Amino acid sequence: MAATSIDMSTTATGELLTADGRPLKESLQRSLRRRKLTALALVAPAVVFLFVLFGMPVIYLMTWSVDDTQVNNALPRTFAAYQQWDGEELPSEPLYEAMFKDVAEASGIQIGRASTRMNYAKSKWKSLMKKTKRQVKALLGTDPDFAGPYKEALIGIDKRWEDISFWHSLGIMKDPYTLGYYLNSFDLQYGFGKEVVQQPENRRIYKTLWMRTLMISVIVTLACLALGYPVAHLLATLPLRYSNLLMICVLMPFWTSLLVRIVAWMIMLQQEGVINDTLVWLRLVGDESRWQMMYNFTGTIIVMTQILLPFMILPVYSVMKGISPAYMKAAQNLGAPPAIAFLRVYVPQSLPGVGAGVILVFIVAIGYFITPELVGGKDGQMIGNYIAYHLKSSLNWGLASAMGVILLTAILILYWVYDRVVGIDNMKMG
Amino acid sequence: MSDPGANPRPAVPRTLGADADAAYVRFDNVQKSYDGVTLVVKSLNLDIAKGEFLTMLGPSGSGKTTCLMMLAGFEPATHGEIFLNGRPINNVAPHKRGIGMVFQNYALFPHMSVEENLLFPLEVRRMPRDEARRRVGKALEMVELPGFGGRRPAQLSGGQQQRVAVARALVFEPDLVLMDEPLGALDKQLREQMQYEIKHIHESLGVTVVYVTHDQSEALTMSDRIAVFDDGVIQQLSTPDELYERPQNSFVAHFIGENNTLHGTVADIRNGECRVAIDGCGEEVSALAVNVERVNGRTTLSLRPERVEIAPPGTDGFNTLEGRVEELIYLGDHIRTRLTVAGHDDFIVKVPNTHAHRRLKIGEAATIAWLTEDCRALDPIAS
Numbered sequence: 176m177a178a179t180s181i182d183m184s185t186t187a188t189g190e191l192l193t194a195d196g197r198p199l200k201e202s203l204q205r206s207l208r209r210r211k212l213t214a215l216a217l218v219a220p221a222v223v224f225l226f227v228l229f230g231m232p233v234i235y236l237m238t239w240s241v242d243d244t245q246v247n248n249a250l251p252r253t254f255a256a257y258q259q260w261d262g263e264e265l266p267s268e269p270l271y272e273a274m275f276k277d278v279a280e281a282s283g284i285q286i287g288r289a290s291t292r293m294n295y296a297k298s299k300w301k302s303l304m305k306k307t308k309r310q311v312k313a314l315l316g317t318d319p320d321f322a323g324p325y326k327e328a329l330i331g332i333d334k335r336w337e338d339i340s341f342w343h344s345l346g347i348m349k350d351p352y353t354l355g356y357y358l359n360s361f362d363l364q365y366g367f368g369k370e371v372v373q374q375p376e377n378r379r380i381y382k383t384l385w386m387r388t389l390m391i392s393v394i395v396t397l398a399c400l401a402l403g404y405p406v407a408h409l410l411a412t413l414p415l416r417y418s419n420l421l422m423i424c425v426l427m428p429f430w431t432s433l434l435v436r437i438v439a440w441m442i443m444l445q446q447e448g449v450i451n452d453t454l455v456w457l458r459l460v461g462d463e464s465r466w467q468m469m470y471n472f473t474g475t476i477i478v479m480t481q482i483l484l485p486f487m488i489l490p491v492y493s494v495m496k497g498i499s500p501a502y503m504k505a506a507q508n509l510g511a512p513p514a515i516a517f518l519r520v521y522v523p524q525s526l527p528g529v530g531a532g533v534i535l536v537f538i539v540a541i542g543y544f545i546t547p548e549l550v551g552g553k554d555g556q557m558i559g560n561y562i563a564y565h566l567k568s569s570l571n572w573g574l575a576s577a578m579g580v581i582l583l584t585a586i587l588i589l590y591w592v593y594d595r596v597v598g599i600d601n602m603k604m605g
Numbered sequence: 606m607s608d609p610g611a612n613p614r615p616a617v618p619r620t621l622g623a624d625a626d627a628a629y630v631r632f633d634n635v636q637k638s639y640d641g642v643t644l645v646v647k648s649l650n651l652d653i654a655k656g657e658f659l660t661m662l663g664p665s666g667s668g669k670t671t672c673l674m675m676l677a678g679f680e681p682a683t684h685g686e687i688f689l690n691g692r693p694i695n696n697v698a699p700h701k702r703g704i705g706m707v708f709q710n711y712a713l714f715p716h717m718s719v720e721e722n723l724l725f726p727l728e729v730r731r732m733p734r735d736e737a738r739r740r741v742g743k744a745l746e747m748v749e750l751p752g753f754g755g756r757r758p759a760q761l762s763g764g765q766q767q768r769v770a771v772a773r774a775l776v777f778e779p780d781l782v783l784m785d786e787p788l789g790a791l792d793k794q795l796r797e798q799m800q801y802e803i804k805h806i807h808e809s810l811g812v813t814v815v816y817v818t819h820d821q822s823e824a825l826t827m828s829d830r831i832a833v834f835d836d837g838v839i840q841q842l843s844t845p846d847e848l849y850e851r852p853q854n855s856f857v858a859h860f861i862g863e864n865n866t867l868h869g870t871v872a873d874i875r876n877g878e879c880r881v882a883i884d885g886c887g888e889e890v891s892a893l894a895v896n897v898e899r900v901n902g903r904t905t906l907s908l909r910p911e912r913v914e915i916a917p918p919g920t921d922g923f924n925t926l927e928g929r930v931e932e933l934i935y936l937g938d939h940i941r942t943r944l945t946v947a948g949h950d951d952f953i954v955k956v957p958n959t960h961a962h963r964r965l966k967i968g969e970a971a972t973i974a975w976l977t978e979d980c981r982a983l984d985p986i987a988s
């Protein structure tokens with residue numbers, strides 16, 4: 176009420192002026208602008224740094240995941256002539272001529288890149304293109320004025336040029352952009368008519384992989400919560416002397432190399448390892464039936480839980496530290512047994528920390544790859560391992576980028592859901 | 606000197622059965638140590654009658670909160686036994702004691718609305734929903750906050766939070782409510798209003814209240830009886846007027862209200878009165894022998910500023926000493942006069958602003974006079 180009446184009096188009297196006669200609004204804005212500029216100058220280095228090291232890679236990643244220009248750049252004539260082909264029967268001379276000339280003109284590297292991409296659409300493309308490049312070069316070497324017939328020449332080089340399905344598969348690649356990598360990430364692909372079909376049976380691995388990645392992340396997050404919550408509670412309530420010691424134990428992993436820790440786990444968990452030896456010695460397990468705890472799903476879970484535990488403990492601890500012990504006392508004083516008081520009064524107040532911890536651990540877990548790489552064996556591999564594989568070994572950057580973008584999107588969606596349910600403002604990292 | 610057991614215990618007002626066995630709360634020789642080295646509470650004996658408003662008053666660190674915590678069950682007594690309604694409760698868990706408590710910072714659950722806060726003690730007692738809601742409504746009305754049920758504690762002012770805390774401590778109808786400096790965080794005006802409201806609730810519900818404060822005016826206005834704590838010991842347990850008018854030792858005389866002190870040596874003790882030779886001027890005056898042990902012992906005389914008069918020399922029946930006026934502060938209804946008496950320049954006299962009293966001037970010599978019954982000879986303190 177009061178606010179509106181002030182508004183009305185300002186509008187009624189027109190613009191307010193400062194002592195030196197400038198409009199008040201203008202003066203205010205001027206003084207605010209200077210402050211804003213200072214603030215901007217202070218954060219600029221961090222913003223630039225973030226943009227160069229995080230923003231740009233993300234942009235590249237997104238571009239690569241849909242980029243399909245390698246083939247277009249290498250075979251421009253072919254794709255121009257391809258528009259005229261009706262696709263009913265084997266192409267006629269002009270398309271063969273275009274292909275022949277493209278192959279003849281493109282550099283070896285261009286053909287290599289393009290054929291790698293073509294192989295994703297249909298296998299055998301790579302060897303066909305390489306062979307053709309070689310033979311075309313040889314042919315032009317002996318007869319520089321060769322002018323056809325090109326169809327005959329190509330089929331002469333390799334019988335596969337007579338196979339119409341190779342020509343059909345080119346249709347998938349005629350646009351400079353493709354969603355093919357995203358389809359591949361979910362065991363799908365384009366059929367020759369650009370319709371979406373399943374990958375051949377032997378190539379279907381990614382759906383399982385996504386499910387497994389999700390499952391490992393969920394299990395690891397829950398395990399971290401189950402193990403970390405009591406530790407955080409102890410940390411927050413123990414007298415300073417003991418809690419400092421405990422805090423050092425919690426932080427110790429941060430001061431130890433990741434590899435050292437994983438190797439330590441290997442020593443513990445392998446079949447001839449400390450745990451199995453102890454169990455056998457205690458006669459709880461027969462010598463011939465030692466537990467398989469390493470190089471599989473279980474190994475990944477155990478080691479990742481240990482490595483990610485501090486990411487759960489620290490945010491939960493920092494929130495619990497702020498919960499006054501008076502609340503538990505008040506709850507008991509009001510008649511609640513300690514367990515009820517804990518569940519109804521303490522736990523709800525610790526939830527912002529739990530939310531932060533869960534999100535943190537889950538996000539780190541879902542993109543993890545070092546641990547599964549070393550202790551995951553065959554059924555403990557995660558999506559991160561395949562991204563690394565496609566980046567380093569198969570050099571299928573398009574697929575790697577697509578999977579990276581999917582991962583990023585999943586995390587953003589998670590973030591958004593969390594914001595809707597709990598509110599990001601309620602999240603406390605410490 | 607300050608053993609509470611040695612003090613004569615005044616009659617408890619509004620007690621149903623005055624004998625000690627009827628005490629509703631009883632501390633029996635309770636001691637408490639946190640570190641095993643020092644005693645924070647030293648052999649505490651205290652009986653609280655049903656329906657009484659008892660205040661624990663004392664300086665910071667004197668063990669008041671510790672006593673409340675022992676009573677509420679959050680700190681075990683190192684020695685001794687606490688009885689509630691005749692039953693020893695040392696081994697009863699806090700949630701089974703059925704004692705309401707208002708915490709120093711209220712401890713309202715921040716993740717619950719006001720209504721949920723008040724419902725909490727009823728829910729854990731499995732009270733039917735309808736009945737619980739009715740009670741919560743009643744409790745909110747009692748503290749004059751109807752319609753605030755949906756708010757979070759963070760959306761309330763300090764005074765409103767305090768009222769919710771009181772309502773929550775009372776909503777499950779406990780017979781005993783503990784309040785630990787509940788008004789400490791409020792400004793003076795609000796504090797006075799809340800004092801009145803708490804007192805009003807106490808009177809209308811008839812609950813027993815144990816109240817902790819270190820604000821003496823709060824203690825004096827609200828309490829049936831006041832236990833003055835110092836150094837883990839009850840220095841005096843009396844009604845407010847007793848406490849002010851008849852302090853048993855120098856600590857209480859000094860702690861409650863304004864007080865003039867004169868140091869001296871006991872020359873003679875007779876019939877509950879004594880003659881004391883005042884340091885610095887050699888004159889002898891009479892005083893009530895309240896807390897003096899022997900002739901030739903040191904003592905501190907306690908005189909309230911409003912019981913001393915500036916008189917012409919030679920007044921009959923009065924003790925007199927010569928002094929010199931150092932400062933005059935005009936306060937309307939009285940003039941606060943500071944004098945040098947017996948070598949100390951901090952003797953205060955409140956001179957009523959009436960026609961009968963002549964105007965004093967700074968530097969002027971003046972005779973101060975008082976009746977023997979207004980002067981109490983107490984234990985010596987360093988001058």
Ligand SMILES: Nc1ncnc2c1ncn2[C@@H]1O[C@H](COP(=O)(O)OP(=O)(O)OP(=O)(O)O)[C@@H](O)[C@H]1O
Pocket residue numbers: 639640645663664665666667668669670671672819
């Ligand atoms: N949990 C504890 N551990 C160790 N010492 C404590 C603890 N709580 C209180 N004390 C000590 O016990 C003594 C009495 O403390 P207590 O809290 O009872 O004082 P208080 O009279 O309530 O003071 P205040 O008016 O400041 O609240 C103090 O010297 C304090 O340092």
Ligand SMILES: [Mg+2]
Pocket residue numbers: 669670671785
């Ligand atoms: Mg206290």
